Amino acid sequence: MAQNLAELCIVLIENSLGELSAQIFATLAEHGRLTVHTLAEHAKIPLRRVRTGLTNLMEEQLVLHFAAEEGAPTFYSVNWRNAYNLARHTNIAELVNDRHGEHAADMVGNILQLGHARVGDLADAYDLQPASKRDSGIDTTADHMTEEGLVNGIAKTSSAKASHDMSTSEFHSTLRALLRSGVLVKVGTRAYMPPSDLQEQIEEAVIIDQFPDRKVTGPKKQSEFKLAINVLKRKWREDDAYSDLHDVGSRGAIKRPGDHFKTENKRIKVNGGHANGVLHDGEQSTTKLSDDLVVRVDFSRCTMAMRSRRLEQHAKRYLGGVTAAVYGALLQTLEGKVRAVHDDLAPDNSDDEESTLPCSTISEVAEILDPTIDLGASIKGLPGDKTLTNGTNGKKRHDEFGDFGIKRELSDSEDEPTTNGYTGYRDRAKRLSAIEAHLALLEEHARHFCKRTRAHGSNEWRVDFPALNATLIEAELDATILARYGKLALRVVRLLRERGKLEEKQVASCAMMRIKDVRAILTELQFHGILEAQELPKDNARQPSRTLYLWFFDTFRVQHLFLQQTYKGMARTMQRIPVERERYRTVIEKAERTDVKGREQEKLEQPEKQALREWREAEERLLAQVDRMDQMVALLRDFSGKDTSLTT
Amino acid sequence: MATLTKLSGPGDALYTELCKAAQNSIEGLRKVFFQSDIEQLATDTARDKKELLPLVQELVNHSLLRLSKLDRALCWSTRPRDAATAISRLNADEKLVYSYVEDAHQKGIWLRELKKRTNINPNAVTKAMNKLENAHLIKSVKNIRAPAQKTYMLYHLVPSDDVTGGSFFDAGDLDESLIDELSNLIIFHVRMQSWADTKTKRIKRETTPPPLTAADDPDTAGGKKRKRGPTTDIEDSAATTRKYRLSAYDTDDPTIEIITQLALPAYSRAYPSAEAIHSFITTTDAIRASKAAQLTVAEIQNVVDVLVWDDKLEKIGDGYRTVRGIKFRPPGFLGDEEAEDGDKVEGNGLTQVPCGRCPVFELCGEGGPVNAGSCVYWGRWLKEGA
Ligand code: SF4
DSSP, X not given: OOHHHHHHHHHHHHHHHOHHHHHHHXXXXXXXXXXXXXXXXXXXXXXXXXXXXXXXXXXXXXXXXXXSSTTSOEEEEEOHXXXXXXXXXXXXXXXXXXXXXXXXXXXXXXXXXXXXXXXXXXXXXXXXXXXXXXXXXXXXXXXXXHHHHHHHHHHHHHHHHTTOOOOHHHHHXXXXXXXXXXXXXXXXXXXXXXXXXXXXXXXXXXXXXXXXTOOOOSHHHHHHHHHHHHHHHHHHHHHHSOOTTTTBOTTSOOOOTTSOTTSOHHHHHXXXXXXXXXXXXXXXXXXXXXXXOEEXXXXXXXXXXXXXXXXHHXXXXXXXXXXXXXXXXXXXXXXXXXXXXXXXXXXSOOOOHHHHSOXXXXXXXXXXXXXXXXXXXXXXXXXXXXXXXXSSHHHHHXXXXXXXXXXXXXXXXXXXXXXXXXXXXXXXXXXXXXXXXXXXXXXXXXXXXXXXXXXXXXXXXXXXXXXXXXXXXXXXXXXXXXXXHOHHHHHHHHHHXXXXXXXXXXXXXXXXXXXXXXXXXXXXXXXXXXXXEEEXXXXXXXXXXXXXXXXXXXXXXXXXXXXXXXXXXXXXXXXXXXXXXXXXXXXXXXXXXXXXXXXXXXXXXXXXXXXXXXXXXXHHHHHHHHHHHHHHHIIIIITTSOOOTTOO | OOOOOOOOHHHHHHHHHHXXXXXXXXXXXXXXXXXXXXXHHTTTTOSSHHHHHHHHHHHHHTTSEEEEEETTEEEEEEOOHHHHXXXXXXOHHHHHHHHHHHHHGGGOEEHHHHHHHHOSOHHHHHHHXXXXXHTTSEXXXXXXXXXXXXXXXXXXXXXXXXXXXXXXXXXXXXXXXXXXXXXXXXXXXXXHHHEEEEEEEEEOOSSOOOOHHHHHOTTXXXXXXXXXXXXXXXXXXXXXXXXXXXXXXXXXXSEEEEEEEEEOOTTXXXXXXXXHHHHHHHHSSSSOHHHHHHOOHHHHHHHHHHHHHTTSEEEETTEEEEOTTOOOOOTTOOSOOGGGTTOOOOOOHHHHSGGGGOTTTTTOSTTSSSOTTTOXXXXXXXXXXX
């Protein structure tokens, strides 16, 4: 397996779990599936320590374990994706912060550290009153490891809780918002199995159930079999999915099925009324989640959000911030509708890509778009109407879509009653048409950021993610090439990408450059693996002088190359951190002494404080750079959802 | 060579007929006639092949027709009368040399190649060439593909763009200043038609407003806090440019002018196409008229393509728009403005760390000759903040 990735994962694990776990992971990475005993042997670590290390790794789901049957030896193997995902924590917290605010980011940060968390334990960590003592009897069978793991985890989180005073209702509503937005998901029992074993189990179940003769060969049977497997897979997944209805704690406010969940607490607060008339312990009523619900962060969903953000940034480069913000809102409305990026169950026979892409209406976009943005400011001829910004939509929006990550301050400050009637209607129409103008601009652009469905006049819009993903990848490769080899090299690369295979003379004339300059660039880029040349001998003698070289740029290859380089760059950056720490060790150690800690101001000398600051800055810069490289990895590897390099 | 008898009447008629046909065809003098073509044209002058053949032979003898082979079939092409007269006076060597040069058409032929192919004494070739050149039958031109080699072609031919390299070559060398001038002009022209500007005066604040790249740059904050205060919104919303200032004392002016680049509503207009740009370029006075007249639409398209690859123009529909934030040099401005050219490379996560540009990247690793600990680049990076 990719050595660069392995190295990176080991560094990441060492950084978060320490050397022992890293060593065990490294051994597993090298040898594949092992039992505890063979593992101890290979790693040359005493068995007891191996068990401790494995436990730590399993808590974070960095290692999968599975026994073929009851009583059979348990095998352990690494989980590449989760291991790599350690590098994505900051980016996810960042994203959640943007969309759901600080509290949410904090909670997600904690859940990320724990791997997964029981709601009850999480509530304890935030020092909230236990929401429900009674067992709700919901089938969230937590893995036995969980409890144990949480003990450690909570120790970590509890230090942070002092700074956040969150009410129980806030806690639960944030959690619910996160669950609904898909950032968090419910954890079922099957999450701990390696996918291949899961596949086997599903196949077995299908065979027993539907093919008692165990004959699944032949084209017809095969396709039936496949279909049945997908159906079951989906069912299992749905069983495991969070539902507003089923995962509610029994003493929480009861939601009737017909009750639209979106009319949640914000409204209640403003009006001082009681939702459904249920009130508990003098607190605002919020539907409480079952304490036994186990949640984790859905990385693929977060990756999708990262993709949206990246696309928004890309649009901003070409069309400016306002248009990009509109685009960002469109993308966010679509996120809920796109199946998870990593959905392998999507029907394969989708010749008609077009129709499988989800779409959103302009009003949906309007509902989550930041109302303070002056939509008229960046397009000529649009009214830059201030009244629009104070219009009604913002207000309505919050009531309906409070869970989509609108900044809290906004909704709180809007105390004015909803303007009704004519003006409200007119403002809304204006706002919608302004949004439409921005969307049209996005559509018109050569990158076709979005598309109106059907013909002109429809108010539904869709985004061709596969095509835009290719655009993003090209842009990322271009940025890398530009920064490394300069703009003339980029010109050559782009022309070769567009024109296909060309001879050096043709390159020179297309690029309007001197042939000797072109030759220098071509050779440099070839040396670095960016360009390739195909030899075309003019005769059978195959003399170099009688050979034509056709140059070309292979996007896929370069994408892979840069991905590997990014892994390596991340590993080197992470490895530099302890090196820097070593340089400042004396100061750091002094600052961490119990008698100094918390009183750094008085106990440390001026130069020491200076050094400490330098160290913090250095570490922060290094980590920030890792985050940015992770964003690159996400783009190069994960956005398409088609990557298979991490499947175990 | 023996003096030729005067051209016979039917021969002359046939020649005139062929010339007319050649002139009417798009190939002009390069038009070749196969036997069947001539038979068709010659229905007036010769009734059958038997009569035709001597006529054709006569014209060939008079050098008015040139015999060559195409796909193993014989074919003929016409020569101008005066050239034919001149050729008639040549000796065998010279005729041979001439025919090779003639075959090379607008592409021309290298002297060396000529010597090799004719298979006659190189000195004789040189002599023959001199004579032909003096007789204005052939000329030497500079070939951009092989500047050191002498290339010859018939005197009356205009060298093909393959040979001269087109308008952007000046005596065989790439005319970079012309390309640069033209690029700037195109950007200017397209920019004026593709974005609207608004100017707002505002009082200069203590802190200078962030330069374009920082305000605009999607990645500056690396996706860190994206605070979007309503006040910074306008600045953030579109490319803002501080007005170009020429006089130094302007800096005392407490107000600065901010130019905001506004998009034009989508689908509201046709952005300039290569043809439109071409017609602007050829009618403007900014480019020397003789140069401008030469420029073809294809050449303009080439410049435009390069500008697209350089991320200066973007294609919208069938036309082009400047990429947001792209500026042009004010016409007549001569200073060096490369720095402001939007050339500041910002890179990405990988290229910002030293490893992304490291010369020993492949060698570096734990336990290797270099590693993250022994690395000198990190130290520099951390110190310099870049
Ligand atoms: S750590 Fe230093 S030597 Fe190693 S790749 Fe990075 S920059 Fe190069």
